[in-house]
Amino acid sequence: MALTITEDFARALDCLDRGENLFLTGKAGTGKSTLIRHFMATHEKRRTVVAAPTGVAALNVGGYTLHRLFSFGPNVTPSDVASGRAKPGKFAKTIAKLETLIIDEASMVRADLFDTIALALQQYGPHPGRPFGGIQLVLVGDLYQLPPVVTEAETEYFQTVYRTPYFFSAENFNLDLFNVVSLETVFRQIGDTVLVDILNAIREGRMTKGVQAALNAHFDRDFEPPKDEFWLTLATTNNIVSARNRRALECLDGQIFVANAEISGEIDRSARATEETLYFKIGAQIMLLNNDAAGRWVNGSMGVIVDIDIDPADPGGLGGCVYVRLRNGNTVAVEPYTWEITRPEVIGRDIQHHLVGSFTQFPFKLAWAVTIHKSQGQTLDRAVIDLTGGTRATGQLYVALSRCTSLEGLVLHRRIYAKDLKIDHRVREFLSGSTRRETTRLCAIEAVLVGQSDGFVRPIEVAVAFPDGSVTSTLVNPTRDVGDSAAVYGLGASQLQSAPTLAQAWPFLEDAISGYGLVSSDAEAMLGILDTELKRNGMVSGLEKIVTPADGSSGGREFRAGMRAGERAQLTLTAALEGGTTQPAVEYQPLEVSYTGYQMTDDLMIMPYGEAADVAAMLEEKFAGHPVCAETETALADFERAYGVSVKRVRAGDAPPAAAVLSPGVRICFTGTAMLDGVVYEREEMEEIAWAAGFHPVNNVTKTRCDCLVAADVATMSNKAKNAARWGKPVISAEDFLHFVNGR
Numbered sequence: 253m254a255l256t257i258t259e260d261f262a263r264a265l266d267c268l269d270r271g272e273n274l275f276l277t278g279k280a281g282t283g284k285s286t287l288i289r290h291f292m293a294t295h296e297k298r299r300t301v302v303a304a305p306t307g308v309a310a311l312n313v314g315g316y317t318l319h320r321l322f323s324f325g326p327n328v329t330p331s332d333v334a335s336g337r338a339k340p341g342k343f344a345k346t347i348a349k350l351e352t353l354i355i356d357e358a359s360m361v362r363a364d365l366f367d368t369i370a371l372a373l374q375q376y377g378p379h380p381g382r383p384f385g386g387i388q389l390v391l392v393g394d395l396y397q398l399p400p401v402v403t404e405a406e407t408e409y410f411q412t413v414y415r416t417p418y419f420f421s422a423e424n425f426n427l428d429l430f431n432v433v434s435l436e437t438v439f440r441q442i443g444d445t446v447l448v449d450i451l452n453a454i455r456e457g458r459m460t461k462g463v464q465a466a467l468n469a470h471f472d473r474d475f476e477p478p479k480d481e482f483w484l485t486l487a488t489t490n491n492i493v494s495a496r497n498r499r500a501l502e503c504l505d506g507q508i509f510v511a512n513a514e515i516s517g518e519i520d521r522s523a524r525a526t527e528e529t530l531y532f533k534i535g536a537q538i539m540l541l542n543n544d545a546a547g548r549w550v551n552g553s554m555g556v557i558v559d560i561d562i563d564p565a566d567p568g569g570l571g572g573c574v575y576v577r578l579r580n581g582n583t584v585a586v587e588p589y590t591w592e593i594t595r596p597e598v599i600g601r602d603i604q605h606h607l608v609g610s611f612t613q614f615p616f617k618l619a620w621a622v623t624i625h626k627s628q629g630q631t632l633d634r635a636v637i638d639l640t641g642g643t644r645a646t647g648q649l650y651v652a653l654s655r656c657t658s659l660e661g662l663v664l665h666r667r668i669y670a671k672d673l674k675i676d677h678r679v680r681e682f683l684s685g686s687t688r689r690e691t692t693r694l695c696a697i698e699a700v701l702v703g704q705s706d707g708f709v710r711p712i713e714v715a716v717a718f719p720d721g722s723v724t725s726t727l728v729n730p731t732r733d734v735g736d737s738a739a740v741y742g743l744g745a746s747q748l749q750s751a752p753t754l755a756q757a758w759p760f761l762e763d764a765i766s767g768y769g770l771v772s773s774d775a776e777a778m779l780g781i782l783d784t785e786l787k788r789n790g791m792v793s794g795l796e797k798i799v800t801p802a803d804g805s806s807g808g809r810e811f812r813a814g815m816r817a818g819e820r821a822q823l824t825l826t827a828a829l830e831g832g833t834t835q836p837a838v839e840y841q842p843l844e845v846s847y848t849g850y851q852m853t854d855d856l857m858i859m860p861y862g863e864a865a866d867v868a869a870m871l872e873e874k875f876a877g878h879p880v881c882a883e884t885e886t887a888l889a890d891f892e893r894a895y896g897v898s899v900k901r902v903r904a905g906d907a908p909p910a911a912a913v914l915s916p917g918v919r920i921c922f923t924g925t926a927m928l929d930g931v932v933y934e935r936e937e938m939e940e941i942a943w944a945a946g947f948h949p950v951n952n953v954t955k956t957r958c959d960c961l962v963a964a965d966v967a968t969m970s971n972k973a974k975n976a977a978r979w980g981k982p983v984i985s986a987e988d989f990l991h992f993v994n995g996r
Contacts, residue, residue, distance in 0.1 A: 256437075258435070258436075258437045260278070260282075260433060260434065260435045260436055260437065261283070261287055261435070263433050264276050264287055264433040264435070265287070265290075265291060267431045267433065268291050268295075268352075268388075268390065269295075271351070271352070271388045272388065272431055273384075273388060273389050273390070273429050273430045273431065274388075274389075274390045274391070274430060274431050274432075274433065275358075275390075275391045275427075275430045275431070275432045275433075276288075276390065276391065276392045276393075276433050276435070277392075277393065277394055277395065277432070277433070277434050277435070277683070278394060278433075278434050278435030278436065279394065279396075279435070279436070279438055279451065279452065279455055279654075280394060280397065280438075280451065280455075280650070280651070280654035280655075281438045281451075281631075281654060282435035282436065282437060282438055283435060283437075284356075284392050284393070284394070284435060285356060285392070287435070288302060288354055288356065288390075288392060291354075298351050298352055299346075299349055299350055299351040299352070300350075300351060300352040300353075300354065301316065301321065301343075301346065301350060301352070301353055301354070302316070302354045302355075302356060303316045303317065303318045303320075303321045303353065303354070303355055303356070304316075304317060304318065304355065304356040304357045305317070305318055305355075305357055305358075305360045305361050305362075305365065305400075306357060306360060306550075306551060306552065306628075316343075317543060317550070318355065318361070318365065318369060320543065321340075321343055321347075322338075322340050322343070322347070322368075322369065322372050323338075323339070323340050323341030323342055323343065323344075324338055324368065325338070326592075328368055329364060329368065330364060330367040330368045330371055332368070333368050333371040333372045333375065334371055338368075338372075339372070339375075339376060340372060340376050344376065347372070347373070347376050347377060347385075348376060348377065348378060349378060350377060350378060350385070350387050351378075351387060351388060352387060352388040352389075352390065353373070353384075353387055353388070353389055353390065354390040354392060355369075355389070355390065355391050355392065355393075356392045356393065357392070357393050357628070358391040358392055358393035358395075358419055359393040359394055359395045359396075359397050359398065359399065359400070359418070359647075360393070360398060360399070360400050360401070360628075361391075361393075361400065361418075361419045362400040362401075362402070362417050362418075362419070363400075363410070363414040363416070363417055363418060363419055363420075363421045363422040363423075363425075364410075364413075364414070364422070365400075365419075366419040366422035366424065366425060367422045367423055367424050370383070370384060370422070370424035370425075371424065373385035373387060373389075374424075383424075383426075383429065389430075391419065391430070394455075395418060395420075395676075395679045395682070395683060396455045396456070396647055396650060396675065396679060396683075397628060397647045397650060397651050397654075398624075398625055398628050398645060398646075398647050398648065398651050399417060399418065399645060399646055399647065399676065399679075400417045400418060400419075401625075402417045415678070416676070416678050416679075418678075418679065418682075420682050438451070444657070444658040444659055444660075446466065446659060447653075447656065447658060447659045447662075449463075450463050450466060450467060450653070450659075451650065451653060451654050454649060454650050454653060454673060455650050455654075456675075456680075457673060457675040457680065457792070457796075458792065458794070458843050459670065459673050459792045460792070460843060460844045461844070464668060464669075464670070466659075467653070467664065467668050468664065468667045468668055470659060470662045470663055470664050471664040471665075471666070471667050472663050472664070472665070473665055473666070475636065475663045475665070477634070477636060479503075481634060482633075482634065483634045483635065483636055484619075484620070484621070484622065484627070484630070484632055484634070484635055484636070485620060485621035485622075485635070485636040485637075485638055485665075486621070486622060486623070486624050486627050486635055486636070486637050486638070486652045486655065487621055487622075487623060487624065487637075487638040487639075487640070488623070488624060488638070488639055488640070488641055488642065488643055488644055488648065489623070489641055489644070490623060492621070492638055492640055492641070493621045493622060493623055494527075494618075496620060496621035496638075497617075497618035497619070497620050497621055498531075498618075500537075500618070500620040500621075501531060501532070501533060501536060501618060504533045504534075504535050504536060505533075505535075506533045506534050506535065507533065507534075508531055508532070508533050509531070509532055509533065509560050509562060509569065510529060510530065510531055510569050511529070511530040511532075511562070511568065511569035511570055511588075511613060511614050512528070512529050512530075512567075512568045512569055512570070513526075513527075513528045513529070513530075513570075513611055513612060513613035514568065514570065514610075514611075514612040514613075515528070515609065515610070515611055515612075516609050516610045517593065517607075517608050517609020517610065518608060518609060519593040519608060519609040519610075519611060524591075524611050524613075525541045525542075525591050525611065525613070525615070526541055526613050526614070526615065526616065526617045527613075527617065528613070530569075530613060530614055530616075530617075532557060532560075532574070532616075532618065533557070534557050534558065534559065534560060535556065535557065536556070536557045536618055537554070537555075537556055537618065537619050537620050538554070538555060538556070538557060538576065538616040538617065538618055538619050539552060539553070539554050539616060539617055539619035539622055539626065540552070540553045540554075540555070540576070540586065540615055540616050541615045541616055541617060542589050542591075542615040544584075548578075548582070548584045549578060549584060552626060553578055553579070554578070554579050554619055555576040555577050555578040555579060555584075556576065556577050557574055557575070557576055558575050558576065558577045558583060559574075559575035560572075560574050560575070561573055561574075561575070562574075570588045570612065570613070570614070572587075573585045573586060573587045574586045574614060574616070576616070586614060586615065586616060587614075588612055588613060588614055588615075589612065589613070589614070589615040590610050590611070590612040591610065591611045591612075592607055592609075592610050593607070593608055593609040593610060593611060621636075621638075624648050624651055624652045625645070625648075625651075627651065627652065627655050628651055630655050631655065631657060632655045632656055632657065632661070633656075633657050633658075633661045634661040635652075635655055635656050635661060635662060635663070636663045636664075636665055637652045637653065637662065637663070637664055637665065638664075638665035638666060639652075639664070639665075639666045639668065639672055640665065640666050642669075642671060642672060643672045643673075643674055645674065646674045646675050646676040646679070647674070647675065647676075648672075648674065649668070649672050649673055649674070669787075669790065670786070670787040670788075670789075670790045670791055670792050671784075671787040671788050671790075673787060673792055677776075677779055677780070677783070677796070677797070678776075680796060680797075681797060684796075689838065689839040689841075690769075690836040690837065690838060690839070691767075691768070691769045691837055691838065691839040692769070692837070693719075693767065693768050693769060693837075693839075694719065694768060694769050694770075694771050694825065694828055694829065694833070694837055695716050695717060695718050695719070695764075695765055695768040695769075695770065695771070695825065696716065696717045696770075696771045696772060696821040696822070696824040696825035696828065697714065697715070697716050697765065697770050697771075697772050697778065697782075697798070697821060698714075698715055698717075698772060698773065698778075698817045698818075698820035698821040698824055699711035699712075699713060699714045699715070699728075699778065699781070699782075699817050700712050700713040700737070700741055700743070700816060700817045700820075701781070702730055702732070702733075702734050702735050702737050703730070703732065703735070708732065709781055710728075710730035710731075710732060710754075710781075710785055711728045711730065711754060711781065711782075711785065712727065712728050712729075712730050712734060712737055712741075712743055712748055712751075713725060713726070713727050713728060713741070713743065713816060713817040714726055714728055714754070714757065714761060714782075714817055715816070715817035715818040715820070715821045716761065716764055716765055716821060717818070717821035717822045717824070717825040718768075718825075719825070719829065723818040723821060723822060724761075724764050724851075725816075725817055725818050725821075725853075725854070726751070726752065726757045726760065726761065726851040726852050726853070727743065727747065727748055727751040727752075727852040727853075727854065727856075728748070728751055728752065728753065728754050728757055728852075729748050729749065729750075729751040729752060729753055729969060730748070731753065731969055731970065731971070732970050732971070733745075733923050733924045733925070733964070733968060733970045733972075734748060734924065734965070734968070735924070735925045736925045736927070736932060738927065738964075738965065739925075739927055739932060740813065740814050741814055741816060744964075744965045744967075745881075745924065745963075745964070745965030745966075745967040745968035745969070746881045746882070746883045746884070746965055746967040747856065747883060748967075748969075749880065749881055749883065749884045749967040749968075749969055750852065750856065750858065750871070750874075750880070750883070750884040750887045750888065751852040752849060752850050752851070752852060753789045754782070754785045754786055754789060755785075755786050755789035755790060755791040755849075756789075756849045756850060756870065757849055757850070757851060757852075758786060758791060758793060758847075758849060759847050759848065759849035759861045759862065760849055760850065760851045760859070760861040762793065762794070762840075762842050763861070765840045766840055766841065766842055767839055767840065768837075768839065768840055769799065769833075769836075769837020769838055769839055769840070770795075770797070770798040770799070770837065770840060771798065771799050771800065771801060771824060771825065771828040771833055771837060772798050772799075772800065772824060773800065773801070773811070773820065773823075773824050774800070775798040775799050775800040775834075776798075778798055779795060779797070779798045782795060783795050791847075792843060793842075793843055794840060794841050794842050794843040795840070796838060796840075797835075797837070797838040799828075799833040799834055799835050799836070799837045800833065800834045801824060801827035801828040801831055801832075801833060801834070802828075802831045802832040802833055802834050803827060803831040811823070847862070848860075848861065848862035848863065848866040848867060848870065849861045849862065849867075849870075850867045850870070852887075856883060856886070856887045856890075857887070857890065857891075858871075858887055858888070858890070858891040860891075860895065864891075864895035864896070864897050865897055867891075867897075868891075868892075868895075868897040868898065868899045871888065871891075871899045871901075872899055872900050872901070875899075875901045875902070878902070878969065878973070878974065878977050879901075879902045879903060879977070880901050880902070880903060880967075881966065881967035883967070884967065885901075885903055888901060908982050908984065909988075910984050910988045910989055910991070910992035911992065913959075913960050913982050913984060914947065914960070914984075914989070914992055916946040916947070917946065917947070917948060918947050918948065918959045918960055919947075919948045919949075919950050919957060919958050919959045919960070920942050920947050920948065920949055920950065920958075920959065920960050920961075920962055920989075921949070921950050921951065921952060921953045921958050921960070921961050921962070921972055921976075922935045922938045922939060922942075922949065922961075922962050922963075922986075923935070923961060923962070923963050923964065923968060923970050923972040923973065924963055924964025924965060924968055924970070924986065925964055926938060926964040926986030926987070926990070927964070928986070928987055928990050928991075933986065933990070938962065938986065938989075941990070941993055942993075945993045952972065952975070953972045953975040953976050953979065953981055954975070954979070955979045958979075958981060959981065959982075960981060960982050960983075960984065961973065961976040961981055961982070961983045961984075962983075962984055962985070962986055962989045963983055963984075963985060963986060964985075964986045965985070966983050966984070966985050
């Protein structure tokens with residue numbers, strides 16, 4: 253097939269011809285790797301090496317892994333190179349005479365690895381002391397795909413040393429040293445323009461309802477791949493993958509073989525590359541998990557077991573080899589492999605890795621199903637995508653879908669929801685800062701939040717302040733316990749019961765902020781909270797960027813305890829208008845036509861956005877099976893009178909007396925932070941009181957293991973309250989509970 257040289261291809265090739273540094277990016281399937289292979293084929297006399305952070309990526313472009321090229325151990329650090337502890341070995345002469353280094357799948361190159369490579373080139377490249385040793389450095393990859401892997405133990409290190417784990421946050425990366433070319437023409441799905449449009453929307457974090465519906469048309473929970481066709485299942489977790497592979501293995505005829513790993517030292521289960529006990533048969537589809545020293549396969553190569561030669565006298569099953577036919581047709585003998593296990597320790601601005609054990613096993617795992625992370629770089633005509641449990645990493649949904657060549661070969665085992673669309677706004681900022689509409693027309697957005705203690709942070713009030721001095725705000729129902737917000741902000745569950753979710757309020761808020769640049773006291777946190785909460789409630793918005801006042805948070809004006817969102821927004825806007833912002837603001841643009849929604853004012857007035865009848869239907873759905881409190885009843889009655897509509901609901905009756913419910917041994921679930929006579933009672937304290945009084949506290953409201961819910965506010969719409977309504981469990985107030993206990 254002839255290579256199509258698009259305008260983007262030509263610009264990239266021109267940069268390469270001139271020997272200039274290049275960051276080559278673009279959507280999945282646009283031919284980034286193809287362009288590199290073409291350049292290599294037409295410039296054979298140039299001393300060029302291609303490398304990649306993973307084995308699969310290296311195989312895709314016929315190159316080396318970065319660690320192999322530089323003779324780096326798995327845990328090398330920048331200080332190792334700076335001190336001389338790590339230096340090029342086998343390929344030292346190659347690096348010293350190198351003209352061009354091409355790094356493919358650069359999105360997975362961590363910032364510390366980039367710094368390590370940059371220092372190695374600066375010391376051992378052809379022109380020591382010059383950036384990158386004076387060579388041409390070419391970075392190839394799509395940052396919207398899977399991010400670099402950072403373990404939990406390394407999180408603190410990256411939070412203190414680097415702004416992000418991506419290569420563009422490395423100390424030795426300077427965008428001014430690179431040309432940037434983005435490939436736009438998609439070739440992988442060239443025969444399916446609908447899929448191309450869908451992938452473009454998802455890549456940029458702009459999944460509309462139409463895009464979501466088009467994908468979910470391929471949902472089939474009961475689909476089982478035909479045995480005579482090659483289908484690969486992509487899933488989010490190792491647990492799902494393992495279960496599917498076990499079932500597929502059971503369907504194979506023939507003897508089952510077992511190999512037990514040899515383990516030394518104390519190692520976590522998560523550090524094991526494959527199963528401690530491997531079960532396999534002839535005919536099993538597998539993925540290899542190491543880079544073969546002879547270069548016959550790399551980590552991620554796939555194949556089928558065609559023969560097994562294991563010594564029956566070996567009780568561990570590691571005394572032989574397994575013959576695997578790779579997808580390229582070659583048959584290789586695979587023997588046991590030993591992984592050295594290390595533990596990272598942060599020392600100053602560096603990470604040291606200490607050997608703590610080893611793990612020896614056949615280096616493969618069953619692979620009728622693989623994780624989405626392991627699928628990066630693959631092209632599939634037929635794929636089953638299983639998002640059970642939700643996506644876990646940014647770019648995961650896009651990577652999974654973009655492996656497919658057409659919608660015809662796509663099956664979803666679980667529907668796609670807005671919350672599955674996870675992107676890193678820092679990547680979007682890096683890639684598209686110059687392509688968006690900058691503005692000096694600012695408005696400030698702030699929120700009152702609950703949930704900081706448990707990590708499930710949600711807004712209960714959002715306000716926007718404008719330069720003309722006006723402020724618009726809405727209460728927000730967080731659909732969770734509101735903690736001590738009644739005491740701190742005067743906003744309890746009773747006031748918030750009839751409030752919209754953030755997604756229901758967003759059409760109103762979006763209309764207000766359209767055309768403005770957004771500023772907030774903690775821009776990155778606010779962007780994350782709003783984006784996460786909207787997606788949790790099924791909406792993808794046009795939110796892309798929020799900026800911070802240049803002189804920090806609210807311009808030196810501290811938010812006092814109990815300050816509401818409107819006053820916070822005014823302080824933030826004043827600081828931004830007086831002192832400027834840390835970065836240029838970007839004009840907010842809605843993603844698509846606004847939905848029906850409503851605003852809830854501070855005095856509990858329901859203000860519809862769209863048709864009042866549609867809002868009435870929305871409210872009916874909200875309160876289906878959930879009795880409304882007195883405050884909500886008043887708000888709904890006022891709404892009905894003002895707009896001539898009717899909202900069906902069940903009015904809350906009198907709560908049962910505590911004495912009728914509370915008897916020794918009763919199983920009680922608690923929700924919310926209670927207050928009685930000025931004393932605050934956290935849920936844990938309420939549980940201790942219950943134990944002392946002879947009751948049995950439980951964590952959740954269930955059909956058979958809970959008898960009663962005690963709520964700080966009986967109007968709460970937390971999941972516990974919803975379950976209590978579902979199972980017909982009585983709900984009594986924390987105040988009544990405490991009076992009952994104290995009166996005994």
